[in-house]
Amino acid sequence: MKCIYCRKLKDDSEFTKEHLIPEPLGGHFVPDLIIGNVCKTCNNNFGLFVDAEFTSNYVIAQKLQLAELALFDKENPSAVSLICMGNSLLSPPQMQDNEICEHWTGPLGEIIYWVRPKDERLSGYAGGNPRTTKDQKSRAYFHFSERTIKYPKITWLAFKNAFKKRSTVKKILNCVINIDPKTIGFTDPDDLDQLRMKFFSDEHSANSIRQVQYPFNPNVGYRFLAKLAIGIGYSLFGEKVLETSYAKELYRALQCRDGDNIPLIHGFFDSSKNQDIKNLGEANTVTIIIQIVDDKAIFILNICASLYAIVPFAATEDLNQEDLDKIGYGRVIVICKPLKNSYKLSYPDYLNYKCGNLQHPELAAISERATRNQEYFSNL
Ligand SMILES: [Zn+2]
Known part of the structure; x- marks a missing residue:
């Protein structure tokens, strides 16, 4: 088997389960994004140095902590x-x-x-x-x-x-x-x-x-987003997407060290740029939106309706109709770590839910609990 990150051929016994979404973001509750084609060395190194760098970053960790508190379960804390x-x-x-x-x-x-x-x-x-x-x-x-x-x-x-x-x-x-x-x-x-x-x-x-x-590192997130782009591309389209010229850019970004020129993976991470994209996420969750935009398949990683990154993970010229059909009009995964669950919707259904045209009791339960807790904590 070939590892999707280091691209080395290794014995099957050297592979392990990889959560593309790290544990602090609720990766254990997203079965679609748990894959087996990652060697133990990459799983260990990237988990410790790339995933952890991203999730323990103050700006991100603070949003996650606020979400945990907002959805705190008083009966089963x-x-x-x-x-x-x-x-x-x-x-x-x-x-x-x-x-x-x-x-x-x-x-x-x-x-x-x-x-x-x-x-x-x-x-x-x-x-x-x-x-x-x-x-x-x-x-x-x-x-x-x-x-x-x-x-x-x-x-x-x-x-x-x-x-x-x-x-x-x-x-x-x-x-x-x-x-x-x-x-x-x-x-x-x-x-x-x-x-x-x-x-x-x-x-x-x-x-x-x-x-x-606070030690500020402007490059934080690049390697993690590149890694996630490789993983999402692979989980949707398989091995072939890893051999494309666009994937080479993603691999360069994944290996990027401080001081290197950051390869142009077109992604960015910003908390202030576009309010609409911020609001596209569900509060107190990690929302992933996968879409085709122009000539790229992209994902939006939205953290707690407050921070977001837009990262292209494949070029449409490298995809066939069957691949494009997998994305269709777009797919959405809402991950709620405090509630130990994730929810899948099509992008049109998700937009309808956000506009109030479609009922989704499980997503509604997340915001209901946050509202109840808000009342509770405001009395503290
Ligand atoms: Zn590897």
Whole structure:
């Protein structure tokens, strides 16, 4: 079998299931976009370095966190993610030159300071190099927000879930509570932790403004969008689409490194450009729209009706009628990770739903829950 990303022929045993849509965007709930033609090496490397770079990017992670909170299920609650805001300018006691203090926030404005080894080479990654810093020892200091007291369950679950895959992070709760935090993975503070806890508490009472440095990378997203374009092209049209000259551009973009000229894959990612395309997405979901536009098959990746990318994934000159019929007047997949589901519609049906001409109880249930929660949280 040939891997769709590295194009190497490998033994069947070297392949694994690839979620074209990463897990934080709800990829587990989109069976049509789970494929088997990706080798374990690519799955691992691209998952850690391309998918994670995209989904942990502050702008995107923040939208996803808001969606999780908007659709929070009070009866059957699950943890809302923390997001990395960048590097704090604070310098807690005994922080070494080779360490940084990363500033994370929880769903209700909780603050977490994570003192961990610095990683110059991959400073744009929340949490550092996902491969090497994973096993390094570090300490994180968790603080409640003013809103925690109104709905402690949300904070508690978020804190319990935090750094779950990083067992080497020592979690310290810098707040007083009548439940033992050790039951959710926290550790008793030692002398150094006591010093730092006092430092953070003093900082919080002295300053209400927190200064954070966010490492800005204008290229973020290009490699991920190219990868998704290759995957969607393959899942619709098979191997032949990967051999075209347009696919070569996508492969160049996928391999793009900082400082390289970004190949012209015609995609762009913008939160402000076109309100109509923003509104085309469903709030609190990831909406994918696949269409033929002019001489290209394109997808629109719309995140929470707020951010979008338009990426051509094949040239129509490389497609036959049967291929074009697969797209027809357009296809839409609405992915709702907090509700653990995805919904498929034709583009005309989707537009009719958006205009109120067509009933879709499952999509309507998403916005109904968001409205109910909004009322609930506004009382918090
Ligand atoms: Zn591969």
